[in-house]
Amino acid sequence: MADQAALEVTGLSKSYRDHHAVTGVDLVVRPGEVHGLLGPNGAGKTTLMRMVLGLVRPDAGTVRLLGQVAGTMARPVPEGVAGFVDTPRFYPYLSGRKNLCLMARLDGAAPATWRDRVGDVLEQVGLAAEGDTRVGAYSAGMRQRLGLAAALLRSPRLLLLDEPTNSLDPAGARDLRARVRRLAADGVAVLLSSHDMAEVEDLCAVLTILRHGRVAFSGTVEQLRRQTPGAVHRLRTSDDDRARSIGGVEIAVAADGDGLDVCAHETALDRYVIALGKAGIAVRSLESQDRSLESLFLRLTSDGAPADLALPRDRPLRQRLRTTDGPVSARGVLATMQAECAKLLSQLKVWAVLATCLTGPFAFATAMKVQSSIPEDTLFGRSVKASGFAIPLVVLGFAASWAFPVLTSIVGGDLFSAEDRYGTWPTVLTRSRTRGEVFAGKVLTALTFSLVAVVVLAFGSVLAGVLVIGRQPLLGLSGAALESGRSLALVVAAWSSVLPPVFAFTALAILSSVATRSSAAGIGLPVLLGFAMELTSFLNGPDTVRRLLLTPPFVAWHGLFTERPFYGPLLDGTAISGVYFVTCLAAAYWMVRERDMGS
Amino acid sequence: MRRVPTRMILPAVLVAALLAVVLRHRPGGVTGRKLEEAVAPTFANLIHLQRSILKLPAADASALRASAQCRKVGTERNAGGAGDWTCTVSWVTPGQRTPLQDTYDVSVTADGCYTATADGAEAHIGGPTLTTREGATITNLLYTFEGCFDTT
Numbered sequence: 001m002a003d004q005a006a007l008e009v010t011g012l013s014k015s016y017r018d019h020h021a022v023t024g025v026d027l028v029v030r031p032g033e034v035h036g037l038l039g040p041n042g043a044g045k046t047t048l049m050r051m052v053l054g055l056v057r058p059d060a061g062t063v064r065l066l067g068q069v070a071g072t073m074a075r076p077v078p079e080g081v082a083g084f085v086d087t088p089r090f091y092p093y094l095s096g097r098k099n100l101c102l103m104a105r106l107d108g109a110a111p112a113t114w115r116d117r118v119g120d121v122l123e124q125v126g127l128a129a130e131g132d133t134r135v136g137a138y139s140a141g142m143r144q145r146l147g148l149a150a151a152l153l154r155s156p157r158l159l160l161l162d163e164p165t166n167s168l169d170p171a172g173a174r175d176l177r178a179r180v181r182r183l184a185a186d187g188v189a190v191l192l193s194s195h196d197m198a199e200v201e202d203l204c205a206v207l208t209i210l211r212h213g214r215v216a217f218s219g220t221v222e223q224l225r226r227q228t229p230g231a232v233h234r235l236r237t238s239d240d241d242r243a244r245s246i247g248g249v250e251i252a253v254a255a256d257g258d259g260l261d262v263c264a265h266e267t268a269l270d271r272y273v274i275a276l277g278k279a280g281i282a283v284r285s286l287e288s289q290d291r292s293l294e295s296l297f298l299r300l301t302s303d304g305a306p307a308d309l310a311l312p313r314d315r316p317l318r319q320r321l322r323t324t325d326g327p328v329s330a331r332g333v334l335a336t337m338q339a340e341c342a343k344l345l346s347q348l349k350v351w352a353v354l355a356t357c358l359t360g361p362f363a364f365a366t367a368m369k370v371q372s373s374i375p376e377d378t379l380f381g382r383s384v385k386a387s388g389f390a391i392p393l394v395v396l397g398f399a400a401s402w403a404f405p406v407l408t409s410i411v412g413g414d415l416f417s418a419e420d421r422y423g424t425w426p427t428v429l430t431r432s433r434t435r436g437e438v439f440a441g442k443v444l445t446a447l448t449f450s451l452v453a454v455v456v457l458a459f460g461s462v463l464a465g466v467l468v469i470g471r472q473p474l475l476g477l478s479g480a481a482l483e484s485g486r487s488l489a490l491v492v493a494a495w496s497s498v499l500p501p502v503f504a505f506t507a508l509a510i511l512s513s514v515a516t517r518s519s520a521a522g523i524g525l526p527v528l529l530g531f532a533m534e535l536t537s538f539l540n541g542p543d544t545v546r547r548l549l550l551t552p553p554f555v556a557w558h559g560l561f562t563e564r565p566f567y568g569p570l571l572d573g574t575a576i577s578g579v580y581f582v583t584c585l586a587a588a589y590w591m592v593r594e595r596d597m598g599s
Numbered sequence: 600m601r602r603v604p605t606r607m608i609l610p611a612v613l614v615a616a617l618l619a620v621v622l623r624h625r626p627g628g629v630t631g632r633k634l635e636e637a638v639a640p641t642f643a644n645l646i647h648l649q650r651s652i653l654k655l656p657a658a659d660a661s662a663l664r665a666s667a668q669c670r671k672v673g674t675e676r677n678a679g680g681a682g683d684w685t686c687t688v689s690w691v692t693p694g695q696r697t698p699l700q701d702t703y704d705v706s707v708t709a710d711g712c713y714t715a716t717a718d719g720a721e722a723h724i725g726g727p728t729l730t731t732r733e734g735a736t737i738t739n740l741l742y743t744f745e746g747c748f749d750t751t
Contacts, residue, residue, distance in 0.1 A: 379712055379745060382738075477712075477746045478637075479644030537709060543628040543750070546709055555710050558747040563640065568751030569710070583614055 004067055006031050006158040006189030007052065012061030014047055014213075021047040022213045025061070029189045029206075031157070034180060036204030037193040038297055044213035045193045049085045049160055052191075053077060053430050055597040066158055076332075076434045083160025083191075083430065087167070088147025089423035092136030094346055096127055096146050099135055103150050105339045106431035108331065114153075121149040126175065140167035148176065150427070159183060162193045177203055197297055209300050216300045224296055232289040233269065235260045238282040246275050261289065328436035336433055336441020337448075344411065344449065353410055357457040365391045365468035379477075379558065389474040389487040391465030392458060396494060399457065400554030404498065405505050405530030406523075407453045412446040412509035413522030416592070420517040425597040439592050443510060443585060450506045451499065458495040462488070478563035494557035497570055500577035501553040505530065507584035508550070514588040553577050628750050629707050630679040631669045634686065637748035638705065638715060639667040642688050645740045652740075653731060658693045665690040669705065681709040685718075699723045711750035716743045 009027040013020070022044040029035040039045050050056040052063050054070060054077055063070045065081050090099040097118055104114035122131045125145040135143065144167050151159060161180070165173040180190055180203055194200050200207065207224060209217040217224055236259040237243045243260060264272060276283055344350050368374065368384045368391070375381035378397045383390035399407075419425045428438060474487040482490065505526055513522030533551040546552055553573025559566035643665035650658050669686040671678045684705040689698045701723050703715040717724055724741040731737060 376743075379747075382743065382745070386738075475648075475740070477641075479641040479648060479740075479744060479746070481648055539709075543709075552710060555712075558710065558712055559749060562637075562747060563644070566749035566751075568749050572751055579614055 004031075005029060005064070006033075006066055007035075007191060008062075008064040009048070009052065010062045010064075012048065012051055012063065013059045014044075014051060014056060015059055020213050022051070022058075022210075025208075025210070025213075025215055027191075027208050027215075027218070029158070029191050031189050032184050032187045033206055034184045034190045034192055034204045036200040036207040037191055037210070038197075038200060038207060039210035039216075043210040045210055046085055046162060047213075048210070049083070049162055049191070049193060050426075050597070052160060053081075053083060053085060053426070055085065055426050055429060057594075057596060076432050076437075077430050079432060080155065080157040081160075082151035082154035082156040082158075083162070084147045084151060085160070085162045085426055087140070088143055088150065089427055090135045090143065090146060090150075091343060091422060091424060092134065094135060094343070095132045096135055096138065096142075096149075097122065097131040098342070098346070099146065100150060100153060102339045102342060103153055103427070103431055105335050105342070106428065106433050107154060108335055108432050117153060121152045124152060124179070125149045126172070141169060141172055144168055145172065145176075148179070154431075156183075156188055158189045158191075160191045163195060164192065165194070165196060165199060173199070209297060211300065233262045233264075234258075234285075234287045234289050235262045236284040236286075237276060238284065242279065243276055243281050246272065246279060246281075259285075328434060328440060332433050332437035333440040333444065336438050337444050340415065340442055340445035341448070344445065349410065350449070353407065353453060354456050357407070357453055358460040361391065361395055361457070361461040361464035362468065364395065365464040369468055380474075383475050385469065387472040387474040387487070388465035388467075388469035389462075389471075389482075389484070389491055391469060392461035392491050393494060395457070395461040396498065396557075397555070400498070400551065401534055402527070402530065403457075404454075404502055404554060405509075405527045407457070408446075408450045408502055408506040409509040409512075409523040409526045411449040412506040413513045413524075413526060414519040415442045415446050415513065416510060416588075417513040417517050417519040417522045421519060429597055435593055436589075439589050443507075446506050446510055447503055450502050454495065454499065454502055458492075462491060476563070477558060477561040480563055482561070490560050493560055497557040497560075497573075498554050500574045500581075501550055504550055504553075504577040504580035504584070507581045507588070511584040511588040514591050547572055547576065550577065550580055628679055629681050629709065629711060631671070631677065631684075633711070633748050633750070634669045634684060634705065634707060634713065635667040637713070637746050638669065638686050638688065638703070639665045641744060641746040642667070642715075642741070643690065645744055646690065649729075649740045652737065653729070656693060662693065663690045664698075681707050683707075684713075686715060709750070710747075712745065712747040714743065714745045717741070 005028045007027065007029040009025060012022055012025045012027075014022045025044070025048055027035075027037075027048075037045050037048070047056060051058045052065070052070075054075065065078050068078050070078065090096070091102070094102070100118040100121065101114060104118060105111075109117065119128070119131075122128045125148050127142060127145055127149060130138070130142060135146065138146065144164065148161075148164065151161075159180075164180075165176055168176060177199065180192065184190055192200070192204060201221065204221070206220055207217065208215060209224075235243070240260055262269065262272065273283060273286070365384075365388075374384050375394060378394050380390040380393040380397070384394055419428060429435065433441075471484045473481040473483050474490075476482045508529065509522055509526045512525040513519065516522060516525070530551060533549040537546050537549050537552050552569070553576060556569035556573040559569055640660065643660040643663045646663055646665075647658055647660045650656070665688060667686045667688045669684050671680065672683040672685055684707055686703045686705050687700055688703060689700050691698050702718045704718050705713050705715045707713040725739050727739055727742045728736050729739045
């Protein structure tokens with residue numbers, strides 16, 4: 001099994017509209033090997049690495065990671081595979097340590113083990129002293145080191161590093177190179193993308209060079225040197241333009257404009273110099289150039305590179321590969337949910353919202369008690385001074401107009417788009433969770449927050465009503481007085497009845513967040529839609545239209561307070577809320593599942 | 600344009616089925632009859648409650664034989680829908696034979712909730728406030744009252 005490739009890429013292709021980002025790439029990385037991935041900007045290195053890590057869906061080809069077929073985006077990155085693409089991104093409002101703890105949670109590590117492990121990897125990358133500093137205050141180099149720490153947390157057997165020494169100071173780059181060597185010595189396969197030729201020459205025994213999305217070279221550095229048709233000489237003549245027109249050698253204007261670069265074996269070079277003399281062109285100087293990896297790389301990837309070096313043949317693009325659903329386990333969903341809840345609890349806005357839900361009703365009840373005017377135009381508004389149980393019902397009426405869409409959107413409308421804002425989708429999706437688990441975990445977190453917000457607002461309202469106004473009987477909607485116990489039970493039932501539309505609005509916010517990738521739209525759109533629906537429901541339009549709206553279910557509880565309770569609006573409201581809920585979540589999941597992340 | 604995957608058809612059918620249930624044909628909305636059936640018993644219950652607050656002899660709500668006749672303002676007799684209505688409420692007070700009548704301006708919303716306010720031309724139910732035997736001023740529950748009925 002020692003010879004089994006850690007990474008095996010076969011015929012991998014990816015196109016964006018008319019642009020072929022990667023075409024028919026084959027690549028093998030073996031255990032203990034540091035494999036350099038080279039190419040100029042736009043050559044397809046990052047797209048290739050994204051496909052390997054399951055962030056981007058290939059159009060064709062296969063990826064085997066540690067022997068397992070991968071490359072289907074809905075599946076998690078296998079255990080033992082780690083890495084990052086582009087600059088590693090983390091949640092800026094959390095410390096480096098807390099970010100790593102989140103990653104460990106997503107990897108399914110037991111809390112008892114991850115704390116020590118997180119400390120270890122922080123130590124290894126030289127961030128132990130800054131572990132408790134917010135990532136927002138980290139330099140680019142520190143974030144790069146944290147990215148390596150997040151990868152090491154997975155005890156990788158295959159490590160993918162995309163320009164890992166970018167932003168590192170010379171000492172940091174030296175440390176990283178030493179670490180990569182040690183990992184390789186321990187049998188870890190490393191695929192390292194870099195622009196630093198000296199670094200690649202120093203670290204990598206094997207290279208793959210990409211040009212225009214295709215493999216221009218694949219093999220060892222020695223093979224690359226042997227494959228070059230001849231030494232490079234810098235030639236200066238009396239007439240460079242005419243000298244270029246004389247054939248027999250490969251020739252190009254020097255990159256610095258000072259003369260010509262001639263590439264040829266010795267005999268061909270002799271013939272060429274004689275031909276120059278016969279043509280009356282004086283040779284002023286002819287100097288042998290260095291055959292460093294950089295010069296070989298430039299020769300291979302320049303537009304004038306010889307065609308015979310474009311090794312792979314064209315492969316017909318197959319139909320876009322279908323996304324296969326990975327397993328969605330309860331454990332995985334729970335792990336994601338725990339990570340999301342940990343993030344939420346670190347955000348001030350969440351605590352501010354919950355504190356407002358708890359204390360706001362007290363301010364309202366106190367105002368109702370001391371001022372002479374009452375909210376006559378709201379149901380139960382005339383009873384706010386007569387019974388404390390009217391307070392939660394008036395608050396419920398107000399909340400239906402605007403507060404519920406706002407409360408549900410604050411988290412639901414931000415949970416997905418925040419990953420876009422912070423650029424953390426690749427960070428999350430290169431752990432051990434499937435997209436389905438990440439989606440379900442986030443949805444459950446948003447629903448839980450909505451539930452908690454409604455419960456806290458209900459609790460605050462009831463408490464405020466009872467403590468500030470009193471527990472007097474409530475005048476029902478059929479002119480009968482309802483005793484305290486019955487009033488309280490009905491108030492609880494009324495607040496419970498708004499949960500279906502609250503969850504539906506949460507799903508709407510999630511869809512807005514996923515579709516627009518913007519938190520402003522994720523929060524704003526459901527609120528605006530809520531206003532529009534509320535306005536429409538007031539109009540005396542067709543009853544059918546009103547039944548399709550999501551705001552009438554917020555007031556479907558009125559029938560509970562009549563002498564002969566009626567439940568038709570509650571049933572209709574629950575059904576239409578269910579339709580919104582299912583439709584929005586299905587659409588949002590489809591978008592998350594099919595999306596190429598980081599492209 | 601991307602083709603809708605076949606697996607999306609099932610959820611679409613489910614959604615359509617749910618919509619069909621929600622939008623099933625049935626008489627609904629605000630009608631005069633529903634409003635009358637809601638206003639009259641509420642009015643009777645409030646008389647019963649107010650008499651007990653005023654410490655007057657108890658009057659059972661059913662004994663009041665309250666009824667209401669409602670018409671939407673500015674429309675045909677059988678017109679329905681949310682908006683402004685006028686309801687004439689009739690009832691019999693305990694110990695009297697002659698029915699009494701008062702007229703209310705009723706504002707009805709599309710969700711079937713209403714607020715009835717005495718139009719001020721009649722004097723049977725009194726003004727916005729009442730004075731108890733002890734001299735205290737209390738809100739007249741019959742002057743303005745609210746309720747809800749099923750529009751589904």
